[in-house]
Amino acid sequence: MVNDLKKTPEGFSLDKTGKRIVVDPVTRIEGHLRCEVNIDSANVIRNAVSSGTMWRGIELIVKGRDPRDVWAFTQRICGVCTGVHALASVRAVENALGITIPENAHCIRTIMHLTQMVHDHLVHFYHLHALDWVDVVSCLKADPQKTTEIAQKISSYPLSSPGYFSDVQNRLKQFVESGQLGLFKNGYWGHPAYKLPPEVNLLAVAHYLEALDFQRNIVKIHTVFGGKNPHPNWLVGGVPCAINIDETMGAGAPVNMAQLNLVSSIIDRTVTFVEQVYLPDILAIGSYYKDWLYGGGLSSKNVLSYGEIPDKANDYSASNLLIPRGAIINGDLKNIQEVDLQDSSQIREYVFHSWYRYPDPAESRHPWEGITEPQFILGPNTKGSKTHIEQLDEEAKYSWIKAPRYKSKAMEVGPLARFIIGYASGREDFKEPVQRALSQLGVPFEALFSTLGRTLARALEADWCAKMLKKFYQRLLGNISSGQTATADTTKWDPSRWPSEAKGVGFVEAPRGSLGHWIRIKNGKIENYQAVVPTTWNGSPRDPQGNIGAFEASLLDTPLAKPEEPLEILRTLHSFDPCLACSTHVIDLRGRELALVRIL
Amino acid sequence: MDDDSFYSLIQRQGISRRSFLKFCTFSALSLGFGLEMVPEIVHAFETKPRLPVVWLHGLECTCCSESFIRSGHPLVKDVLLSMISLDYDDTLMAASGEQAEKSLRQTIEDYKGKYLLAVEGNPPTKEEGMFCIVGGKPFIEQLRWAAKDAKAIIAWGSCASSGCVQAAKPNPTGAVPIHEVIKDKPVIRIPGCPPIAEVMTGIITYMVTFDRLPELDFRNRPKMFYSQRIHDKCYRRGHFDAGQFVERWDDEGAKKGYCLYKVGCRGPTTYNGCSTTRWNGGVSFPIQAGHGCIGCSEDGFWDNGPFYSRLSNINVLGVETDADKIGFSLLGAAGAAMAVHAIASGVFKNKIKKATAQSPKSGSVENMLEERKDRERPKENS
Numbered sequence: 001m002v003n004d005l006k007k008t009p010e011g012f013s014l015d016k017t018g019k020r021i022v023v024d025p026v027t028r029i030e031g032h033l034r035c036e037v038n039i040d041s042a043n044v045i046r047n048a049v050s051s052g053t054m055w056r057g058i059e060l061i062v063k064g065r066d067p068r069d070v071w072a073f074t075q076r077i078c079g080v081c082t083g084v085h086a087l088a089s090v091r092a093v094e095n096a097l098g099i100t101i102p103e104n105a106h107c108i109r110t111i112m113h114l115t116q117m118v119h120d121h122l123v124h125f126y127h128l129h130a131l132d133w134v135d136v137v138s139c140l141k142a143d144p145q146k147t148t149e150i151a152q153k154i155s156s157y158p159l160s161s162p163g164y165f166s167d168v169q170n171r172l173k174q175f176v177e178s179g180q181l182g183l184f185k186n187g188y189w190g191h192p193a194y195k196l197p198p199e200v201n202l203l204a205v206a207h208y209l210e211a212l213d214f215q216r217n218i219v220k221i222h223t224v225f226g227g228k229n230p231h232p233n234w235l236v237g238g239v240p241c242a243i244n245i246d247e248t249m250g251a252g253a254p255v256n257m258a259q260l261n262l263v264s265s266i267i268d269r270t271v272t273f274v275e276q277v278y279l280p281d282i283l284a285i286g287s288y289y290k291d292w293l294y295g296g297g298l299s300s301k302n303v304l305s306y307g308e309i310p311d312k313a314n315d316y317s318a319s320n321l322l323i324p325r326g327a328i329i330n331g332d333l334k335n336i337q338e339v340d341l342q343d344s345s346q347i348r349e350y351v352f353h354s355w356y357r358y359p360d361p362a363e364s365r366h367p368w369e370g371i372t373e374p375q376f377i378l379g380p381n382t383k384g385s386k387t388h389i390e391q392l393d394e395e396a397k398y399s400w401i402k403a404p405r406y407k408s409k410a411m412e413v414g415p416l417a418r419f420i421i422g423y424a425s426g427r428e429d430f431k432e433p434v435q436r437a438l439s440q441l442g443v444p445f446e447a448l449f450s451t452l453g454r455t456l457a458r459a460l461e462a463d464w465c466a467k468m469l470k471k472f473y474q475r476l477l478g479n480i481s482s483g484q485t486a487t488a489d490t491t492k493w494d495p496s497r498w499p500s501e502a503k504g505v506g507f508v509e510a511p512r513g514s515l516g517h518w519i520r521i522k523n524g525k526i527e528n529y530q531a532v533v534p535t536t537w538n539g540s541p542r543d544p545q546g547n548i549g550a551f552e553a554s555l556l557d558t559p560l561a562k563p564e565e566p567l568e569i570l571r572t573l574h575s576f577d578p579c580l581a582c583s584t585h586v587i588d589l590r591g592r593e594l595a596l597v598r599i600l
Numbered sequence: 601m602d603d604d605s606f607y608s609l610i611q612r613q614g615i616s617r618r619s620f621l622k623f624c625t626f627s628a629l630s631l632g633f634g635l636e637m638v639p640e641i642v643h644a645f646e647t648k649p650r651l652p653v654v655w656l657h658g659l660e661c662t663c664c665s666e667s668f669i670r671s672g673h674p675l676v677k678d679v680l681l682s683m684i685s686l687d688y689d690d691t692l693m694a695a696s697g698e699q700a701e702k703s704l705r706q707t708i709e710d711y712k713g714k715y716l717l718a719v720e721g722n723p724p725t726k727e728e729g730m731f732c733i734v735g736g737k738p739f740i741e742q743l744r745w746a747a748k749d750a751k752a753i754i755a756w757g758s759c760a761s762s763g764c765v766q767a768a769k770p771n772p773t774g775a776v777p778i779h780e781v782i783k784d785k786p787v788i789r790i791p792g793c794p795p796i797a798e799v800m801t802g803i804i805t806y807m808v809t810f811d812r813l814p815e816l817d818f819r820n821r822p823k824m825f826y827s828q829r830i831h832d833k834c835y836r837r838g839h840f841d842a843g844q845f846v847e848r849w850d851d852e853g854a855k856k857g858y859c860l861y862k863v864g865c866r867g868p869t870t871y872n873g874c875s876t877t878r879w880n881g882g883v884s885f886p887i888q889a890g891h892g893c894i895g896c897s898e899d900g901f902w903d904n905g906p907f908y909s910r911l912s913n914i915n916v917l918g919v920e921t922d923a924d925k926i927g928f929s930l931l932g933a934a935g936a937a938m939a940v941h942a943i944a945s946g947v948f949k950n951k952i953k954k955a956t957a958q959s960p961k962s963g964s965v966e967n968m969l970e971e972r973k974d975r976e977r978p979k980e981n982s
Binding site (some may be wrong): 022023024025026027029030031032034053054055056057058060061065066068069070073076077078079080082119123127128131136171175178180181183184185186187209212213215216219220222223224225226228229230231233235237238239240241242243244247250251252253254259262266374376384386387388389390400432483485486487488490493564565566570579 | 649650652657659660661662663664665666667669670671672675676677680681682684685686687689690691692693694695697698699700702703706714727728730731732733735737738739741764765766768770771772773775793796817835836839848849850853854855856857867874879880881882883884885886887888889890891894896902905906907908940
């Protein structure tokens, strides 16, 4: 039994005795994720194992290709946070080759990136996360009049009449009565962990539908500058969309007055939607769950942000970043550590518990020296077979995700990490919204280190980004009005002007967290390429020292109200907005039973 | 209540007959039909229950789902609430765990032969499929199981249709398009990385309305969306014909919306609706935003690059010369332009690689056009 109780270097206790519950794959996420937990006799989670269960090999596919093309390949790493990999990629190539971009290109890229942030946060909250807090079926019992009173109390958003809410309710009622429940079929409706009164549930469901409509509009900003969404165009050396506002209809140029006006109007509506719908909803829903403060995991210990939104073009130093760069270790908020992506002693990746091969299994590697060589081997204590895994063996290799570490520490990344670092840096634009929200909820600062804190930070960040959109749009207009129309620098477009060997790094704070692409170029082609993505940080398996990743840490010590319907696991995992690929079920060894019972 | 029709459902949801007719008219027009089809659509919606849909995910990036929820005509909200019954889709469904599994099992059992299977992404075949694990098992098993009793199968997007990025060289996972796994029934291919939202909902609307598959071309793509090249309806086409090209990024030509052919554009060889339907509610499309088309709805497009080489640089006869001539002379001589165009549009549709096979004869226009004809001849069983 001694072997079943472990203390990790970060100070978490892991206990493998008790029931093993397997959730595979987890739905309402991006990609394929498996989660296994052990619960004790009081149904509290005592051990957690998270496994990324898909691999596509894009790092190998881009080898030998033209570095100017690679944004298109890497953008296909994700169609949900679309664009962020492309941005990391063009920045990596530009960093390697010493290419600078014009100020307008910087404004346009920033507008596209901020648009992505707001869009992703909105869709994540309403369509991937809200149903962990909102009981759709309960809203059928709501009094629309009361919903209106609540809505009008928390927001000045105009769509809040009793007629509006009763229309939504009526539509939903008929939908449910049709017997074809579609997306809402077999949800955990009526689960004891749902705490909202029917009226607030109705408010949330109405906004679920409204956000579904609204998200279509936000992305039109990408369509103007990048031609489509998902997967807009990008370009090494700037942006491909030329500006022409003085000829008839812009003479067919991508950026003309009509398109700029469209962008401007969408930005205004985005600010309104976030201020009047998203933020008030988070605070209203949060106020019913402020006692549910599980899921903090690594957030009170180790958090990391590469920083983002350079104020001036081409300056990626920490002092020029509007979202601060830094790392906090062991919860020491007074001591913000510097982050240098080129320093091979800081960020390194292990594959000890991942389905990859390194020459030396115990070593770690900086991404510039990274190797991605698949090796699918299951541990000796795996239950099941190679093509029917019933239970993973976390002592061996158990995930397609590598384990990145910053100064040997597992780190949490994402909106909460960014807000903690912004707060600790004393930045008013991060500190003030956090303090205001916490005081509105009536919870102490420590409440931030929780599942709810993660969800709140995302909403605060959407608001920050929406307002920043206005700033960069104004700057773009100012540039154009002063006669600057350049959008691309082509002086180093031709590979014959490149050095025979070069290496670079591009970083982005993506919606889900810190994203880095490391590139090595030789004779005009890609020699090596490594991406360390936010979910690689958060969803990492253990390392040789036994440090656990953010997903695993966050699940520990959470009680499950009904283990056969592990809503709380989804609630916390979703708060990270996992980016793997999607599908879920609690599987079982014996057909229909729900949880595996394994006394080890 | 299972046989509730679409119309009775939305009627009880408080939607007026006028709005319903408007919706039907919109559907007809967005599908490329005339107004004479409206009554048929109305009739279909008045009498049919919602179509059960199972949507599976293999190796993919979820861009197809993201594109799908951008649909404006019809609104995806209406598709989900009133047109189809999306009984299983792990990206959006509320259920999880055993409850989600149950939804899948129930749909397959209750609607044997009646549900539509939509597949986004594709199965890897190396490592016994374990590069994509769902419920501890290879995705390819789930795919085969769900395909067996489906009424029809849609390969959403380029991953499912042709393999897309993970199948690009050297295809480390052995990813294959789904028609290489499901061989006993037709797979409707909707290529695009991702497909345009209204193309996706348009296909669904068509199938719900007429209770049959749309007419498909020799590659099993719906003709209504994939029978024209982007180049055919490109708003920059006049500049191509006039020999006016963007020579480098952000030059005067770029600011005037000239043709992007010389900086790399696969519009002449790409069959898709981008230049007509456009993206995100008709706001723009890649070429309109200043970048060449990368040909994302064509088979194997990732390996047809580099993207910034004009097609002529990939060793396909003489177009480079012709395009340059036109560019320099600024004659815009109709004859020369048409010659270029004939080559660009007709010839390039072939897989370039094959078209440039080293045989001395293969360089001629005649041979290449011949080859194209062969390629396009309808195959048996398709």
